[in-house]
Amino acid sequence: MDYREAGVDIEAGRAFVDRIEEVVRETYRPGVLGGLGGFGGCFEIPAGYRQPVLVSGTDGVGTKLKLAHQLDRHDTVGIDLVAMCANDVLTSGAEPLYFLDYLATGKLNGEQLAQVVTGIATGCRQAGCALLGGETAEMPGFYQPGEYDIAGFCVGIVEKSQLLDGSQVKIGDVAIALPSSGVHSNGYSLVRKIVGDGGYGWTDCPEAFGGRSLGEVFLTPTYIYVKPVLSLREADIEIRAMAHITGGGLPENLPRCLGEDRAIAIDRAAWDIPPVFRWLAEAGNVQQSDMFDTFNMGVGFVVVVSPDGVDRTLETLKTQNLDPFVLGEVVSGNGEVLGLS
Incomplete structure (x- = not known):
């Protein structure tokens, strides 16, 4: 042997x-x-x-x-x-x-x-x-x-x-969202349950996905934000905090980048929820609060900058083939994410 x-x-x-x-x-x-x-x-x-x-x-x-x-x-x-x-x-x-x-x-x-x-x-x-x-x-x-x-x-x-540790964040700073490429790599236990319990197959092509199969959509890889963010540093834009929106979504991950006595107020009208998340919510009858607690909902990464750095940040990120948007503002609080409901 x-x-x-x-x-x-x-x-x-x-x-x-x-x-x-x-x-x-x-x-x-x-x-x-x-x-x-x-x-x-x-x-x-x-x-x-x-x-x-x-x-x-x-x-x-x-x-x-x-x-x-x-x-x-x-x-x-x-x-x-x-x-x-x-x-x-x-x-x-x-x-x-x-x-x-x-x-x-x-x-x-x-x-x-x-x-x-x-x-x-x-x-x-x-x-x-x-x-x-x-x-x-x-x-x-x-x-x-x-x-x-x-x-x-x-x-x-x-x-x-x-080194960013949350202490640099000030009330009035602005959170700018960098869009996700899809579901990324979180929440797949729920994704698989929705697909399985709904009787769907990974080769099915729901109308919401424009001819793409469920397998193609859900295997879309996670976007890597390194080069776009480093382009902000090269442009001498002061970044005061950053958050990677992974498991737990915006409610769990945004507070991780804030200092003490800080919260963030979200402008929920700032972006449209991408079709993949709308499909999951409908196919699985998932409540909106549970969707935000599980998935990134179209926001893959967040950078926090001073109010006078917002325009330059948006312009620089657009040169990196991203479509960023103002997500919200830092306010006084204890780590809450306000405005998602």
Whole structure:
């Protein structure tokens, strides 16, 4: 008996690493030391920082992976993985430097997992960070055939004097919304229940989606906001806070970027809820309050700026092919999000 008979193919693992090496190298940026194959990835802190602070984050994709498995499409969830980590790190004012992934499966399928890693590399290029390394674990008997799970880890850097912690936010500051690309990677347990209980199939094409199937719509990857936000810094626009709108929606995530004795008043008339969320609410008979507590509802990221920086912020973001809008205003309070009902 050998390891292969027990379910782990070492040679297949080596072949997989060889297969993904080129796409990983395409993500490298200045600062990467060495290459694949070591016990750890090395990255040199960029020059020019006086008090560099490293900001790290980790996340997964959640049950959106179940949809990828069902449709046997694996080229987008890697983008989601990078987005969920890089967007979080970005909220501290940090520029993502490098990313690592952990990929676990019951039996290594080189073609399938190469698609996943290609998606991760695409996400890293969008975020401007290097895919520095990772781990692929073959765990027979732990996962169902054809299934895998992924987790990601991102590290960014920011000058200590520019680190955002909520203390910079002032009453009267303005919250500007950056639109989401769809459901992103949160709420998929509810999405799958609505689709399943409603008797829908992932290949169905509801009229609301203009000919696109449910599978296409719900596999749309999470938008990565790094480059648009960094363009604000390059334009010398002072950002006072940022929020990544993930699980818990606006009510849970907006207060996380505010300081003490602050709340935010939302202008609910500022944007139209995208069709995908209107369809979910109708198909699942979901109350509006539950929709806002679960999904991003069309707002993927929020930047808070001073009133005199609003026009320049909107103009700069529009040059990044985004359609931003004024979401609301910071007011006195205790972390409430007002005006959603």
